[in-house]
Amino acid sequence: MALKDHKSIPTAEVARLIDLHLGELREENPNWQVIDSPISGRGVFARRDIKRGELIFREHTLLNGPTASKDTLLNTCILCFRLLEGDMKQVLCPAGCSLPVCVACQQTGEHDKECKLFRYWVPKDTTRINPFSLRIVSVMRCFLLTREKRKLLLAMQANSDKYYMRELERASECFENFPKDKETLGFFYRTVSVYNTNAFEGRSNVDGHETSVRALFALAGLMNHNCTANSSHHFDDARTIVVMAARDIAQGEEITATYTKILWNTFARQLFLRGTKHFICECKRCLDPTENGTYLSALFCREQGCKGIVIPVQSKILQPDWRCTSCETVAPHAKMARYQDFALNTINNRINTSTVHELITFINEMCPRFCPPSNYVLVEAKLNVIWRMSRFKGEFSEEEMQHRDRYRDEILEIMEKLGAGDCTLKKLITNEIP
Numbered sequence: 001m002a003l004k005d006h007k008s009i010p011t012a013e014v015a016r017l018i019d020l021h022l023g024e025l026r027e028e029n030p031n032w033q034v035i036d037s038p039i040s041g042r043g044v045f046a047r048r049d050i051k052r053g054e055l056i057f058r059e060h061t062l063l064n065g066p067t068a069s070k071d072t073l074l075n076t077c078i079l080c081f082r083l084l085e086g087d088m089k090q091v092l093c094p095a096g097c098s099l100p101v102c103v104a105c106q107q108t109g110e111h112d113k114e115c116k117l118f119r120y121w122v123p124k125d126t127t128r129i130n131p132f133s134l135r136i137v138s139v140m141r142c143f144l145l146t147r148e149k150r151k152l153l154l155a156m157q158a159n160s161d162k163y164y165m166r167e168l169e170r171a172s173e174c175f176e177n178f179p180k181d182k183e184t185l186g187f188f189y190r191t192v193s194v195y196n197t198n199a200f201e202g203r204s205n206v207d208g209h210e211t212s213v214r215a216l217f218a219l220a221g222l223m224n225h226n227c228t229a230n231s232s233h234h235f236d237d238a239r240t241i242v243v244m245a246a247r248d249i250a251q252g253e254e255i256t257a258t259y260t261k262i263l264w265n266t267f268a269r270q271l272f273l274r275g276t277k278h279f280i281c282e283c284k285r286c287l288d289p290t291e292n293g294t295y296l297s298a299l300f301c302r303e304q305g306c307k308g309i310v311i312p313v314q315s316k317i318l319q320p321d322w323r324c325t326s327c328e329t330v331a332p333h334a335k336m337a338r339y340q341d342f343a344l345n346t347i348n349n350r351i352n353t354s355t356v357h358e359l360i361t362f363i364n365e366m367c368p369r370f371c372p373p374s375n376y377v378l379v380e381a382k383l384n385v386i387w388r389m390s391r392f393k394g395e396f397s398e399e400e401m402q403h404r405d406r407y408r409d410e411i412l413e414i415m416e417k418l419g420a421g422d423c424t425l426k427k428l429i430t431n432e433i434p
């Protein structure tokens with residue numbers, strides 16, 4: 001499924017290009033190295049023992065741009081990602097490229113080349129921000145890379161998928177003169193594929209507002225996946241990622257990242273990884289139907305008189321049978337998937353339509369009737385309460401705060417069982433990351 005060319009560049013050359021790309025952020029004696037991985041392709045490995053909490057590396061983006069996804073603000077500057085105030089006339093670049101750029105960035109000259117390129121393509125509408133032409137900014141920037149950085153981009157793995165072409169088609173509809181030649185479209189398609197294979201969607205705080213950035217990092221992008229990874233990452237700003245050790249990492253061990261949400265159950269993670277990253281994960285957690293005793297997949301047994309829980313028999317296949325841990329009745333995957341979907345839809349519906357108070361009542365009183373407390377959908381609902389209460393501080397009763405604290409402790413206990421160490425979610429919940 002991967003486009004071929006990245007393999008033609010030897011791993012040692014990729015490592016050299018990464019050193020160049022890191023520039024002043026490369027430490028003299030880094031605790032990591034890039035070599036071939038038994039998991040897949042190239043990977044990042046510990047050059048010596050790394051202690052839990054230790055910095056592994058900091059890296060600036062190779063490419064970035066606005067995500068321009070549905071739930072994000074479009075009126076942020078495409079260079080510094082600051083929120084732009086005012087009407088469209090004040091937000092859009094006065095030269096007519098149709099992109100939102102702040103006055104300060106217009107003056108640095110940093111926007112000049114991409115402004116010229118966008119104007120050359122002739123935007124069809126210069127009076128408003130079009131999310132499809134905004135999203136192509138992160139891709140178009142591949143034109144502006146230096147020769148060495150372009151080589152690094154081409155050395156990154158690029159999975160192919162017909163669906164990725166849609167991004168280019170949608171963008172081309174926004175311009176009179178979007179490139180049509182095979183070479184440019186090929187380079188764009190490859191860049192879109194590299195993004196889809198390696199990118200991080202970073203949420204970064206710029207001037208007190210949360211901004212969502214599509215960011216490509218050459219070194220961080222080399223980290224292979226593990227469902228309970230040994231590293232964590234966060235963004236320092238919209239163009240800098242910080243990777244830290246979530247646990248002690250022994251010399252020679254591969255440094256891994258988690259591409260999925262850590263609290264998803266195995267079926268949800270496998271579905272996501274196959275669908276978006278084109279591989280089947282075989283990590284220890286995926287092969288353990290109890291997921292280290294967290295029972296994130298568990299559903300109630302439907303046999304009459306049985307109060308047991310049902311979990312997948314094994315996890316190596318996507319649609320395994322399920323078995324009750326008490327009465328041992330086996331149920332086909334399709335049947336259990338229906339129950340899981342019911343729980344997912346019911347709880348998601350509540351999350352989207354309820355106040356925090358109503359959601360807490362629903363979690364405490366209704367959910368126990370149809371969903372074991374360990375099930376990941378219920379855990380996600382508790383997480384939702386924590387996020388909402390931390391965003392609107394000071395508006396809640398003592399009792400609601402106690403429920404929130406209990407949910408937080410339950411989630412921390414699940415992460416402890418998973419062996420997630422100081423993972424990103426733990427840091428967010430315990431407020432280590434602002």
Ligand SMILES: C[S@@+](CC[C@H](N)C(=O)[O-])C[C@H]1O[C@@H](n2cnc3c(N)ncnc32)[C@H](O)[C@@H]1O
Pocket residue numbers: 037039040041042043156157159197198221222223224225226277278279280281282
């Ligand atoms: C971000 S890249 C990781 C770096 C990649 N190994 C390379 O050589 O460039 C993501 C791709 O690596 C592979 N990969 C990552 N983690 C994997 C895993 N746990 N099992 C199998 N393949 C994995 C998949 O092909 C995936 O699409």
